[in-house]
Amino acid sequence: MKGFIIKEFLQIFRDYRSMAILFGIPIAQILLFGFALNMDLNNAHIAIVNKSGDSKSIELINKINSSDYFIVDQVFNSEKDIEAAFQQGEIKEVIVIPEDFSARLATNQKVELQVVADASDPNTASILVNYTQAVVSSFQQQNIKGSSTSLPLIQVESRFKYNESLKSVYMFVPGVFTIILMLVSAMMTSISIAREKELGTMEILLVSPITPVQIILGKVFPYVLLSFINAGLILLLSAFVFGMPFSGSITLLLAEALLFILMALSLGIFISTVSNSQQTAMLLSMFALLLPTILLSGFVFPIKNMPDVLQWLSHLMPGKWFIIIVKAIILKGAGIAELWKETLIIFSMTLFFIGLSVKKFNIRLSTN
Amino acid sequence: MKTAIEIENLAHNYGLVKALKPLNMSIESGTLFGFIGPDGAGKTTLFRILTSLLLPTQGKAKVLGLDVVNDFRKLRPLLGYMPGRFSLYQDLTVEENLNFFAKLFKTSIEENYHLIKDIYDQIAPFKNRLAGKLSGGMKQKLALSCALIHKPDLLFLDEPTTGVDVVSRAEFWEMLRKLKNHGITIVVSTPYMDEAALCDKVALIQKGKILQTDSPQNIMENFSKPLFSVKSINRNSLSKDIETFGKTDSFYWFGDSIHWIGSDDKDADLLRIYLQQKKHEDLEIEKINASIEDCFMDLMKGNHE
Known part of the structure; x- marks a missing residue:
């Protein structure tokens, strides 16, 4: 056993390709998601058509400009200029302030602000409109407070709990964390066992006193350790590079990660028992594991919006449960009391796959 | 003389292909026994059955008195097996490979060093080289060392000299002779007919059928x-x-x-x-x-x- 583990480490460290997969991919992915797929909007360039031109409207413009979200690039006098501004592409949104802005505001009458957004990118447009509403309503509040004859206004105040500023880091860290652990653990073990088959070393291993359980454990142990280091690396990166807050217990998170790694490893071993070459093992891990995990785990597409059949399928994705766990621990600070159900599911899946792999592990060469 | 291998009505089919036709034979302990035959004759299939890696379609085989199907757990540690394809870890060095196989069989290089000394001395200068970077002859010597490290009672060598130069082939057979003197039964397969003369006894195998089993001398004299x-x-x-x-x-x-x-x-x-x-x-x-x-x-x- 010990000899086997030492051999396994030697092989991993000597193979630059697997080292690259092991540590390169996680870092590249987390940085990619963090920087390239950033859905937060800061400093969006907008224009304002100020038909009113009085002090109140200037006040509003200043308020908008001073927020982090917007930079007021241009101020027009008429709506005619809107089209040209959008055409140039710099401006993502135009706010139109009506002529009687201050007058109506002073008499507590309804004021209509027109917001025109460039919806060629619908996500950006809707986020911008939301931001605008937020800024305007806070402006409104200030003004109403100042007025003595304020009417009781009903105002909906929405609060995005656990992710107040709707930062996308909070969204992607649990997802990427899950996918990387899944990919690295399952793919690496399945490839490494398939390699023994492909290169014929499995033949010699079989004609030796070592048992299937020992071979499996010897394969799993190094990857548990490396994947665990990987998990720590991802968490450190998300905390220090992207400012991900951790409200829950780190120990619990790491323990759950360890369980999930074990699950992924046993899945990887199972894949290797049904594939005879490294390539089959890799393709199987990619298509049978990675894609469903990305698509059905709720990482990219919300599960609630899926057709029933897919929702059912998503229950079979170990990644789904792990994403729930990670989100709950990191964002809500949940403990094991709230998460025992999901933990149990992953635990049973682990046992299931380990049992299946030990059973399917061929003590002989396949007969075809 | 004790019997090392006893084969009774043994046959193997891959689907419809009859790789090994019903076969009866026995091999005595302490002999250097050669299976000679062209590629595809069924040598590897026979070796895999005898090393318990493959289940026979029919018949029985006892190796060292143990059934290859039922007693495989007891049998495997007693065997040394060198597959036809170079099957060591190419990304480990010579020494690491040897260490690994020694540990696999719960022994150490030192314990059975006398067995592999002659062979290992020749590859020792390259002990820090990756196994994949060795020449063909060196690879075979290393593979033989690894198969011997646990002092097996019976050694199966599947085409050990295929793809090896003439000089290395001669050296290799010289080593097998020496190993025989240590009391190890050696069963070797080869497609080279000239190597038959180096065995104590040979079986000529073709298309899954054994054509003749005898000592090389007898075979030649009876022609x-x-x-x-x-x-x-x-x-x-x-x-x-x-x-x-x-x-x-x-x-x-x-x-x-x-x-x-x-x-x-x-x-x-x-x-x-x-x-x-x-x-x-x-x-x-x-x-x-x-x-x-x-x-x-x-x-x-x-x-x-």
């Missing part, structure tokens, strides 16, 4: 057909002309001469006359004793028909 070596300056037309000669039983190129078998010793004189008519100059026809290869060529021809 009774008239065998002649034929040489001519005009090599190109020689084989064509021999083929058209009516009394030819069989013939084949053997180095720079043709080995020819007629039905009677007197046929050789007729052949000389026939070839002289065909304008062959410097004709040399002489009766020769059969080598092991001649015997096998003859046996295999019989199996083809």
